[in-house]
Amino acid sequence: MAQSSLLTLDDYRQVAPRGTVDLLRRIGERLRGRRFVHVSASRYGGQAVEVLNRVVPLLNDLGIETSWEIIIGTADFDQVVRALGKALAGTEQVITDAMLGRLRETCLDNARRLQLEADLVMVHDVTPLGLVESRSASGRWVWRCHQDLSSVQPQLWTALRPMAQRYDAAVFSVARFAAPLSIPRFIVYPSIDPLSERNREMTRAEQAVQLDRLRVPRDKPILLQVGPFERQHDPLGVVNAYRLVKKLHDVRLVLAGPPPAPGGDALGDVQEAASRDPDISVIVLPPDPHVELNALERAATIAIQKPLRAGFTIEVATAMWKGKPVIGTIAGGIPFQMVANVTGYTVETVEGAAFRIRHLLSNPELIGRMGAAGREHVRRNFLVTRHLSDYLAVLAHLTEHAGG
Amino acid sequence: MTPTEPFVFLGCLELNELLPHEAHDARELLLQLERVPVESIFCHTSAALLHRPVLPEAYPNDFALWVGTDVRDGRLAERLAAVDPFHAGSMERVREELIATIGDHLQHLGAAPPRTQGRRFRFFQLHLVPVPTGHKARNLGEFRDAIAEVDVSAIFYHTIEARYRSGRGRGDFAEWVGSALGLNELADRLAHIDPHAGSLERIRDRHLSVLSDALAGEVS
Numbered sequence: 001m002a003q004s005s006l007l008t009l010d011d012y013r014q015v016a017p018r019g020t021v022d023l024l025r026r027i028g029e030r031l032r033g034r035r036f037v038h039v040s041a042s043r044y045g046g047q048a049v050e051v052l053n054r055v056v057p058l059l060n061d062l063g064i065e066t067s068w069e070i071i072i073g074t075a076d077f078d079q080v081v082r083a084l085g086k087a088l089a090g091t092e093q094v095i096t097d098a099m100l101g102r103l104r105e106t107c108l109d110n111a112r113r114l115q116l117e118a119d120l121v122m123v124h125d126v127t128p129l130g131l132v133e134s135r136s137a138s139g140r141w142v143w144r145c146h147q148d149l150s151s152v153q154p155q156l157w158t159a160l161r162p163m164a165q166r167y168d169a170a171v172f173s174v175a176r177f178a179a180p181l182s183i184p185r186f187i188v189y190p191s192i193d194p195l196s197e198r199n200r201e202m203t204r205a206e207q208a209v210q211l212d213r214l215r216v217p218r219d220k221p222i223l224l225q226v227g228p229f230e231r232q233h234d235p236l237g238v239v240n241a242y243r244l245v246k247k248l249h250d251v252r253l254v255l256a257g258p259p260p261a262p263g264g265d266a267l268g269d270v271q272e273a274a275s276r277d278p279d280i281s282v283i284v285l286p287p288d289p290h291v292e293l294n295a296l297e298r299a300a301t302i303a304i305q306k307p308l309r310a311g312f313t314i315e316v317a318t319a320m321w322k323g324k325p326v327i328g329t330i331a332g333g334i335p336f337q338m339v340a341n342v343t344g345y346t347v348e349t350v351e352g353a354a355f356r357i358r359h360l361l362s363n364p365e366l367i368g369r370m371g372a373a374g375r376e377h378v379r380r381n382f383l384v385t386r387h388l389s390d391y392l393a394v395l396a397h398l399t400e401h402a403g404g
Numbered sequence: 405m406t407p408t409e410p411f412v413f414l415g416c417l418e419l420n421e422l423l424p425h426e427a428h429d430a431r432e433l434l435l436q437l438e439r440v441p442v443e444s445i446f447c448h449t450s451a452a453l454l455h456r457p458v459l460p461e462a463y464p465n466d467f468a469l470w471v472g473t474d475v476r477d478g479r480l481a482e483r484l485a486a487v488d489p490f491h492a493g494s495m496e497r498v499r500e501e502l503i504a505t506i507g508d509h510l511q512h513l514g515a516a517p518p519r520t521q522g523r524r525f526r527f528f529q530l531h532l533v534p535v536p537t538g539h540k541a542r543n544l545g546e547f548r549d550a551i552a553e554v555d556v557s558a559i560f561y562h563t564i565e566a567r568y569r570s571g572r573g574r575g576d577f578a579e580w581v582g583s584a585l586g587l588n589e590l591a592d593r594l595a596h597i598d599p600h601a602g603s604l605e606r607i608r609d610r611h612l613s614v615l616s617d618a619l620a621g622e623v624s
Binding site: 017018019020022023025026027030172175176178180184185186187330380389390392393394396397400 | 417522523533535536553555
């Protein structure tokens with residue numbers, strides 16, 4: 001297999017549904033020569049950026065001239081962006097006119113510097129939202145909002161909405177994340193890259209090396225939750241579900257997440273809860289833990305995602321791609337990735353999670369069947385090739401209907 | 405399509421547009437069904453096959469699924485599931501049947517309809533971008549081989565989209581086999597493949613089975 005950074009679309013023939021790559025090549029021929037610009041606030045970190053790292057080269061491979069521009073700002077601008085991010089997620093913040101003015105000024109400065117002449121400009125998330133105020137008459141502009149706007153602070157949305165309305169369309173990850181707008185709103189699910197370090201095939205020997213490094217024994221069935229050690233991801237609820245399961249099944253629980261941000265995290269409580277049970281592993285992941293998570297997900301028997309509030313939570317799809325049944329809540333994007341009772345179970349309580357885990361452990365043939373169904377479901381709906389297809393559909397739909 | 409013309413396979417890219425119409429109970433569902441573009445009716449009935457996993461027990465359209473799982477009104481869900489876009493003749497007719505079914509249900513309910521206990525119903529419409537897959541067929545063997553290879557969206561485009569939105573007769577596959585190859589009995593068999601097979605892959609498999617039988621000489 002080619003190195004991850006050198007992959008071409010043809011490398012995806014081995015994993016995408018049959019006929020998909022040929023269809024993408026054909027639509028590429030039809031759209032050849034169009035210019036497609038993506039703009040985001042960063043080239044590093046976050047699932048949306050990871051997808052762009054793959055999608056941009058693949059679009060170029062298809063003959064669509066695609067570039068990726070980054071908006072830059074000063075330190076005080078970064079503070080404004082952090083506050084905006086929290087307010088968009090529904091945490092009350094003080095957003096002043098001066099902060100909104102800073103957002104506008106930074107976008108204006110960047111608009112003079114960036115190459116934004118294209119058939120389609122796709123602006124990712126709220127930081128570069130104001131670039132649209134400098135748009136030229138030619139080309140179509142789309143706002144790609146990856147965040148959940150269902151709980152956005154109302155005063156903030158009142159200020160941002162006029163900017164969003166200047167786009168030709170908006171793209172949201174699921175319908176429940178979408179804000180009310182009078183421009184067309186399209187839905188494009190996030191995706192996983194099956195050939196990335198996080199999701200590529202991995203030998204048992206390589207898995208063993210990673211698990212040894214993480215000090216996770218492979219002597220018992222493993223229940224795994226991957227996610228931040230924050231209360232809204234309910235790691236303590238997962239521990240309690242594990243304890244109910246443990247009364248009847250000898251299992252191991254692994255909770256893996258990034259180092260917590262300062263203040264308000266639940267890591268201390270989780271470590272305390274785990275300290276008296278050698279079968280609970282609490283793993284604070286290193287930066288870019290793709291290989292580690294790949295090994296953990298492959299070693300798991302059942303994946304759990306039990307957040308109380310969540311974004312899209314693409315970890316559901318990554319676990320399903322590795323053939324694991326998922327026990328998930330109905331928060332965020334989780335129910336949109338699962339087929340309840342086919343690829344796993346949706347639950348609302350600690351007791352519900354424990355019941356479903358016990359049911360699976362008592363019926364191991366179900367684990368294999370649900371895992372296989374989940375992998376096929378992801379193959380058809382959550383691979384990066386589908387994401388590419390959706391972006392090509394946006395490009396074709398908007399640029400072929402330009403002015404119409 | 406002239407008799408000598410090869411069959412050119414088209415797949416499609418899809419783009420889902422969220423409409424501003426929502427419903428929290430059956431009464432709102434009825435109200436919105438009267439207002440939404442007919443494209444949205446297509447999206448939630450025939451086109452539901454595009455994303456449906458293999459779920460033999462699932463209701464065949466999004467309205468019945470929502471009423472059954474989120475509103476938990478089993479009686480209405482069963483009745484909505486019986487509205488069959490594949491025999492209704494047009495999407496406007498499907499709309500009328502859905503409205504009449506919900507209207508009758510509400511009239512006999514004798515109380516306010518139950519509200520959703522889960523998700524609200526959000527209406528979508530589907531934009532399709534047709535794309536040649538690069539496959540062409542001049543005879544039955546090439547036709548079967550292409551059906552085995554094409555992206556599954558081509559199965560959707562030539563059977564479901566052709567027949568139920570664009571009104572192209574019995575679907576492109578049956579029409580071509582009948583008119584270009586003159587195999588009318590085989591065309592009838594293709595036209596009668598049940599679109600409720602469960603998934604597009606199953607519809608593909610059934611086409612392959614019928615075509616393989618024909619190539620083996622069982623159907624002339």
